[in-house]
Amino acid sequence: MSTQGMILAGCDGDRTWRLQDYLARGGYSALKKIVAERIPQDTIIAELKASVLRGRGGAGFPTGLKWSFMPRSFPGDKYLACNSDEGEPGTFKDRDILRYNPHSVIEGMAIAAYAMGAARGYNYIHGEIFEIYQRFEEALEEARAAKLIGQNILGSDFSFELFAHHGYGAYICGEETALLESIEGKKGQPRFKPPFPASYGLYGKPTTINNTETFASVPFIMNMGGESFLNLGKPNNGGMKLFSVSGHVNRPGNYEIPLGTPFAELLEMAGGVRGGRKLKAVIPGGSSAPVLPADIMMGCTMDYDSISKAGSMLGSGAVIVMDETTCMVKALERLSYFYFEESCGQCTPCREGTGWLYRVVHRIEHGLGRQDDLDLLNSVTGNIMGRTICALGDAASMPVQSFVKHFGDEFMYHIENKKCLVSPEAQYAGSNIYVSPSC
Amino acid sequence: MLSQESLQQIDREIAKYPPDQKQSAVMAALRIAQVEKGWLANETIEFVAAYLDMPAIAVYEIASFYNMYDLEPVGRHKITVCTNLPCALSGGVHAAEYLKEKLGIGFNETTPDGKFTLKEGECMGACGDAPVLLHNNHRMCSWMTREKIDQLLAELDGK
Ligand SMILES: Cc1cc2nc3c(=O)[nH]c(=O)nc-3n(C[C@H](O)[C@H](O)[C@H](O)COP(=O)(O)O)c2cc1C
Ligand code: SF4
Ligand code: FES
Numbered sequence: 001m002s003t004q005g006m007i008l009a010g011c012d013g014d015r016t017w018r019l020q021d022y023l024a025r026g027g028y029s030a031l032k033k034i035v036a037e038r039i040p041q042d043t044i045i046a047e048l049k050a051s052v053l054r055g056r057g058g059a060g061f062p063t064g065l066k067w068s069f070m071p072r073s074f075p076g077d078k079y080l081a082c083n084s085d086e087g088e089p090g091t092f093k094d095r096d097i098l099r100y101n102p103h104s105v106i107e108g109m110a111i112a113a114y115a116m117g118a119a120r121g122y123n124y125i126h127g128e129i130f131e132i133y134q135r136f137e138e139a140l141e142e143a144r145a146a147k148l149i150g151q152n153i154l155g156s157d158f159s160f161e162l163f164a165h166h167g168y169g170a171y172i173c174g175e176e177t178a179l180l181e182s183i184e185g186k187k188g189q190p191r192f193k194p195p196f197p198a199s200y201g202l203y204g205k206p207t208t209i210n211n212t213e214t215f216a217s218v219p220f221i222m223n224m225g226g227e228s229f230l231n232l233g234k235p236n237n238g239g240m241k242l243f244s245v246s247g248h249v250n251r252p253g254n255y256e257i258p259l260g261t262p263f264a265e266l267l268e269m270a271g272g273v274r275g276g277r278k279l280k281a282v283i284p285g286g287s288s289a290p291v292l293p294a295d296i297m298m299g300c301t302m303d304y305d306s307i308s309k310a311g312s313m314l315g316s317g318a319v320i321v322m323d324e325t326t327c328m329v330k331a332l333e334r335l336s337y338f339y340f341e342e343s344c345g346q347c348t349p350c351r352e353g354t355g356w357l358y359r360v361v362h363r364i365e366h367g368l369g370r371q372d373d374l375d376l377l378n379s380v381t382g383n384i385m386g387r388t389i390c391a392l393g394d395a396a397s398m399p400v401q402s403f404v405k406h407f408g409d410e411f412m413y414h415i416e417n418k419k420c421l422v423s424p425e426a427q428y429a430g431s432n433i434y435v436s437p438s439c
Numbered sequence: 440m441l442s443q444e445s446l447q448q449i450d451r452e453i454a455k456y457p458p459d460q461k462q463s464a465v466m467a468a469l470r471i472a473q474v475e476k477g478w479l480a481n482e483t484i485e486f487v488a489a490y491l492d493m494p495a496i497a498v499y500e501i502a503s504f505y506n507m508y509d510l511e512p513v514g515r516h517k518i519t520v521c522t523n524l525p526c527a528l529s530g531g532v533h534a535a536e537y538l539k540e541k542l543g544i545g546f547n548e549t550t551p552d553g554k555f556t557l558k559e560g561e562c563m564g565a566c567g568d569a570p571v572l573l574h575n576n577h578r579m580c581s582w583m584t585r586e587k588i589d590q591l592l593a594e595l596d597g598k
Contacts, residue, residue, distance in 0.1 A: 077457075086564040087561070087562050087563075087564060088562070089523045089524055089525055089561075089562040089566065090524075090525045090562070090566055091562075091564060091566070092564050092565050092566050092567050092568075094564070095564050095565060120457075122455075126563075126564050127505070127507050127576070128507075128560075128563035128564060128565075128573060128576075128579070129563070129564055129565070129579065130576065130577040130578075130579075131577065131578065131579060163455040163456075164455075165455070165463075165466070165467075166466065166467065166470070167466070167505070168466055168469070168470060168505040168506070168507040168508060169505045169506030169507035169508075169561075170504060170505050170506065171561060171562070182466070183463055184460070184462070184463055185460075185462035185463045185464070185465040185466070185491075185493075185501070186497075186501070187500055187501060187504040188504065188505075203457065203460060244566065244567060245567070246525035246526075246528070246529070246566040246567055246569065247524075247525055247528040247529065248528055248529075252529065252566070252567040252568075252569070253567045254567065287523075287524065287525075287562075318525075318566075320524065320525050320528070321528075322528065326528070331524055334522070334523060334524045334527060335523075335524055338523055338524075338561055338562075341561065342561065428533075431527060431528050431529065431530060431532070431533070432530055432533055433529070433530030433533050433534060433570060433583075433584050433585065434529050434530055434569075435582045435584055
């Protein structure tokens with residue numbers, strides 16, 4: 001694992017998650033300073049705004065701005081929720097943050113609670129990483145015993161209770177309002193927005209939801225100052241970001257690098273394309289982000305603006321690398337199956353549309369495609385996008401549109417020749433069980 | 440219906456939520472019940488519902504909405520292997536094929552001796568460790584080469 005970076009800097013042992021280790025790395029100094037000096041809430045939010053920290057969960061919304069939406073004078077309870085329901089295919093960064101540096105998340109949430117006047121928070125952790133959930137609970141116990149969370153934090157009049165809640169196998173709970181429903185003990189079905197969680201959130205109370213990496217960045221920003229954080233990255237794209245690199249590379253894993261780093265450098269850190277083969281395509285921001293062909297991707301830098309200019313999204317920072325042995329139809333077929341499987345079924349365009357997309361891509365892959373199937377795919381996605389309660393409908397549509405746009409020839413080859421452009425043997429060998437040399 | 444130990448664990452979960460929001464503990468309660476019973480029979484679901492003062496139908500809906508709850512009996516060892524795209528690019532499907540071959544069953548099937556059930560999973564947030572699989576929902580096994588699958592199955596076979 002990489003020990004460079006910010007959140008994961010120095011996290012290269014098996015005890016780095018312990019409170020003692022975090023304290024030795026300078027942990028909780030930001031919270032202690034804020035509480036001891038009674039730093040005004042507005043100062044904290046202004047610092048965050050200056051840092052241009054953008055949400056690390058996918059949408060890239062400016063965190064300082066989001067925090068400023070919380071009603072300051074609301075009389076009752078206010079809540080925080082941390083989104084650790086990481087289930088977007090390709091994304092595995094929050095797991096490492098919680099595994100190696102859970103106290104950075106706890107400290108970030110405590111600072112957020114102080115800044116927004118929230119008395120209670122929950123960290124919603126993906127069910128599949130249950131061992132990490134258990135570890136987080138232990139970290140919470142350590143923090144509670146040291147009076148870093150709970151009643152009268154560090155002897156002050158600031159109190160914040162924090163708990164862990166686990167998912168149990170539903171991708172949709174990563175959507176923030178589905179996550180709130182799930183904490184309320186219901187099916188994870190997204191809510192209509194507005195009202196937004198800042199006015200009607202958990203148990204109907206004002207709530208702010210941020211991604212794990214977003215919260216974990218907060219203590220670092222408070223320590224170094226917003227401007228220094230911004231300068232780590234590039235204008236409008238503040239700071240460092242974790243990139244989860246998976247697929248056809250020699251060293252899959254998390255790399256925490258400044259925003260604005262050229263993609264070519266990231267690829268090199270990940271050991272380059274596996275077996276020295278040729279890069280074919282990259283999904284730069286998790287499975288919901290449009291795919292980009294190799295030549296476009298090689299010209300990008302890893303930040304929100306560059307990737308968006310190239311026609312995709314930085315999303316969660318999950319970089320799925322595909323080399324020349326990849327059949328793009330088969331790749332899309334698997335993703336389309338995922339969205340079909342994970343649609344919560346509330347809206348007809350998503351429920352029916354995702355099934356339709358999957359069935360059409362499936363028949364193309366299996367040699368039963370029809371001449372007008374690509375038009376059909378485009379028309380189905382057109383009928384889903386913008387017509388659903390949550391963004392899963394768009395998330396299912398964007399891969400389809402981009403695969404067809406950039407690799408339409410390969411889809412047509414399938415339809416006309418009833419077989420893959422890449423031979424099945426090459427595909428099989430290219431994706432054979434591969435274990436990174438670094439483990 | 441559930442052991443004293445399970446009930447204590449559920450009480451600990453209930454305490455995480457505001458006093459009037461007991462139902463928030465339902466996911467944890469079902470997980471705890473499933474660990475004790477192996478799967479969630481209707482009577483188990485009804486018991487959890489009564490314990491949390493919830494309508495049984497609401498708890499049943501939760502149990503069927505989230506994939507990791509088993510509403511039918513499974514083998515002593517449930518193995519869920521991720522075949523989503525990032526894993527598939529690094530041997531996820533190969534690992535699944537190997538498991539099918541070794542166990543002699545397909546997805547959603549159980550070996551005749553009741554020891555193993557095989558499931559196909561979606562992204563577990565561990566794609567850098569591909570191939571990955573989950574044993575009985577809670578233990579994640581990374582970099583599952585054929586040799587490591589052999590070792591795991593041998594270890595579990597004795598249990
Ligand atoms: C289908 C779907 C799945 C999502 N999954 C996640 C997730 O696993 N983790 C996450 O942080 N955000 C996820 N999001 C985004 C959240 O809704 C939300 O924007 C985010 O948690 C806000 O935090 P941030 O501003 O710190 O990024 C998802 C959104 C959608 C529509
Ligand atoms: S878009 Fe899909 S996942 Fe989102 S609420 Fe509608 S049916 Fe559910
Ligand atoms: S795709 Fe298999 S763990 Fe993410």
